[in-house]
Amino acid sequence: MSVVAEHISEHVHRDDLGSRMGIWLFLFTELVLFGGMFLVYAVYRFTYQQEFHVAAKELNTLIGTLNTLILLTSSLTMVLAIVAIRKDNKFLSIFFQVITIFLAFGFMVNKYFEWMAKIHHGIYPGSETLLAKGNGEILFFGLYYVMTGLHGLHVLIGMVLIGVMTRFTMKGTVNSDKYIHLEAAGLYWHLVDIIWIFLFPLFYLIT
Amino acid sequence: MNEDHLQHTIEHKPTYGIYILVWLVLLMLTGVTVAVAGINFGNITVATALTIAIVKSYLVLTFFMHLKAETATFKLFVGVALLFLLISIALLFSDYSFL
Amino acid sequence: MHDKEQSVSYLDYKGKHSGIFAWILSTDHKRIGLLYLMASLLFFAVGVTFGFLMRLELIAPGRTIMDAQTYNSLFTLHGIIMIFLFVIPGLPAVFGNFFLPILIGAKDVAFPRLNLLSWWLYVLGALLAVISVFLPGGPADTGWTFYIPYSIRSTTNVMPALIAAFILGFSSILTGLNFIVTIHRMRAPGMTFFKMPLFAWSLYATAWVQILATPIIGITLLLVTIERMFGVGLFDPALGGDPVLYQHLFWIYSHPAVYIMILPAMGVVTEIIPVFSHRTIFGYKFIAFSSCAIALFGSMVWAHHMFTVGMSETAQVIFSLLTFLVAIPSAIKVFNWVATLYKGSISTDAPLLYALGFIFLFSIGGFTGLIQGALSVNMHIHDTSFIVAHFHYVMFGGTGFGIFAAMHYWFPKMFGKMYNMKTAKVGFWTLFVGFNTLYFPMFVMGWLGMPRRYFDYLPEFQIYHFISTIGSWILIVGLIIMFTNFIKALRSKTSYTNINPWSGETLEWTVPNKPPLENFEVIPTITAGPYEYKDNDEILTKEDN
The missing domain is CATH 1.20.5 (Single alpha-helices involved in coiled-coils or other helix-helix interfaces)
Incomplete structure (x- = not known):
């Protein structure tokens, strides 16, 4: 009887390494999801080199750069939140998580103004101004809206996730011994950052 | 069971310093990539931008995502x-x- | 008292939910496996019905029982249902879920709740596919490939079908993710990678393809959805888009997808052959690695579906060459199976018959695949019923027979009942004859120029269509014999208590029929490989001396 009991407790026994493995595998699917779009981008960029250059001039490099800095910094605060919780500094961890959410929010605000400016200039899918442009430019903006849009969606999801983690940290569900959930949110957040690292030069810096 | 327990923690001593250092390098690389974007290298312009992006991703993967310790x-x-x-x-x- | 508690079968135990919720909210891998089994068999029945109606329409040239638009919708739905709802989940989600944890000595999969979520996504996707049939606008008529530009122009319900396929993709990804972590983290003590049953190996290779290739179709279908919804220029040639690029992306997933379908079936056959010839498997490592090689090469051959779309000649040559390479690991498996049978003491029970049926039909399907992989021949038979015959030989003759083999092999373990062996054999032979009568004429008429997906045809093809339609009737009789045999067994009062009816050596044959909640009372420690029959060496040397 005691032998069985021991085995059952072993089953309940948690496996953080296994959980991390699961998260990484999930991140691969996200990576390939965006990878598919990068394939589309690569082919059209190859086909319409000149028109992509012209179209990219419409994008605001300053906002793009600012958003890059914001995301990189938010990645830092995210990883620091994990260091803090591991050092059992609950307050500091929550502080860093809140900063991360705040930075993500800043990213979205910038994105909003950037998109609104485009739409204001009449550049949006199906608009007359856009359809009057060359095929390459139509494709560029199609990809721009879809790729930054999907990336933005991931930022929003990330904000919600980190928000939940902040709550967990406050309640003590995430603590210095068991912080796998926070780590998972962190891994997700860094992947969102990596995708932006590629989106940024490919859309904003090809003028 | 013992071995499993060790695997809970990814590294033994968490420190703030290394991450801040990585962050600084990332900011610097962003600066470089924006700066060189203005210069026309011809065909290798894309290659330069992508190389820098790859280096940045490598840093994020290795340090921020703890791949080094896995x-x-x-x-x-x-x-x-x-x-x-x-x-x-x-x-x-x-x-x-x-x- | 304690023993009693342990031996309550997975069908009978009481969890915190009752009634139907004890099933649809269960995180037990065995119950989820059964949920998948029931759902996918339901859709199989629908798919078979559609196939039957299409064949009936084609029995004579011109309109027979339906108009052309209905026919287009039928082949689209037949494809979507059979591929996404039956063949892809058929082995990994049903038998993988049920047996993978038992085969590697685990109590469940690594993430049981994720497993349940994956089933729910499957149901959601399936419901959406069903709804798309009944919404105004009519069912999608694009074929299961959703080729651009028709899929952005068609006024039928393409959108729900696209979203359904997207959701089903994620269900498949989650299953794959679960299996990889399960195999890495949950193996019983002593069970190294090379002591795992080969079905587990094939599921492992499959899972990687599921994780890496499926997101590509996900994003591609999503892009088409966005393009349809908002008029964003992405693939539409009117806006500069490239329809051939869509085809590339579609096949980057959909070709590896056929390996998602066939690999687990090969795994099942690899389980069955040594058990029914009472011999150690020949070339364990070769079979294990060939699964991985198939997964790798299978991801590199997608454009052989596109030899006539005007790709560069360089690409055509590369993809043709790679297509020939992928035949090597498949052939390695066939050789090893045959070598395992050699000098074995073979018992020709129904599971082995289905496994042998698999080898025979898969070999025909595989060889005709090579014929199509040759560039010049491909030009001749592209989009003819030769292709239809080829993939039905691989997907139905291969994976379908693999699924039936698994059903006959594991049925007593899953339900604690035994079917009538004689009827099962009659069912197999009827099915086998019907299958070949149905699909072999398609090779011939395809070679002579009968295009696929056509509702009408020239009178010279009628004899082949006629034979083929007769074949479909025989095939359906075979299916009815098989399933009534199962249903009869399930309804019979006598329970079957022999826990190892085929003298298998793998772990599932050490647990009670209808395994209890956590499978094992005590997690076993593994010391030997999965198929070590003691007298193996004696058998081999005896007759040689």
């Missing part, structure tokens, strides 16, 4: 995923690069 299995996994993307790009362009 077991060899994880590194192999990342390799497999990247290999898949690489094969897809290469074979796709076997169509588009030739007539």
